């Protein structure tokens with residue numbers, strides 16, 4: 003059975019949320035939320051994720067709860083950063099609920115995962131009459147992941163590794179509550195082999211620096227170094243250098259999940275590769291044989307240049323084939 007998880011990065015757009023130490027709450031919580039989405043979708047079975055926002059936009063509080071309610075969310079998690087002179091992590095459920103409610107029990111389960119991941123002083127489990135907690139039909143939790151105006155807390159927030167840890171803390175809390183089993187895949191292993199070329203990547207809505215780094219087989223620090231970035235905040239439309247040399251550029255595709263079939267009639271069959279390259283194919287496959295599209299790359303090496311699909315076979319193994327539409331057809 004699918005568990006429907008609604009992730010709500012607080013604030014956004016014209017509403018920056020808490021601001022201090024050169025940081026904006028809206029950016030940090032979006033980064034955490036997008037990483038959390040990637041983890042839940044990749045690493046857990048039957049987790050369906052919907053987000054209140056995937057870019058720098060400001061849906062109203064009613065937009066957020068109406069969207070979650072219409073969708074039929076099983077759990078509503080609102081991610082925030084605190085301000086006002088405190089220190090540490092705390093979380094909230096709706097104050098109108100009893101201590102024996104399932105929402106209170108879920109908070110009890112989630113809290114230790116989140117305190118551990120934040121690696122901050124534990125301010126405890128709290129209740130409040132916040133709109134999103136009151137109006138969400140699903141059980142709802144609001145996390146306040148440190149104080150942006152506390153120098154020690156803010157120092158953590160600047161680290162990509164801390165945001166990743168906090169996203170994992172949320173994922174593990176959710177998995178513990180809903181007994182989600184692992185797929186065995188890891189977000190950090192879901193990357194193409196080979197480096198990228200001195201090409202650039204244009205940031206799309208929903209991207210994180212972390213996610214882009216994974217796709218190009220780079221560390222976040224390396225990606226920041228290549229682009230001379232002082233923070234982890236990226237903007238939609240921003241051009242990023244994604245590597246120094248070699249021949250693979252991630253292009254990305256909205257055909258993910260579609261079937262792609264060989265329409266090549268030659269008796270020698272269509273080559274497939276175990277990494278993004280045009281030399282040394284693993285083997286060939288015949289006319290009409292198909293795969294599921296996973297991603298798309300531009301590959302340039304001594305064997306040729308052009309687009310390749312990364313594709314998945316029925317065992318979940320990933321291979322690379324040409325994306326040229328005189329050889330393959332997406333169905």
Ligand SMILES: [Zn+2]
Pocket residue numbers: 012013019020027082083084
């Ligand atoms: Zn907030």
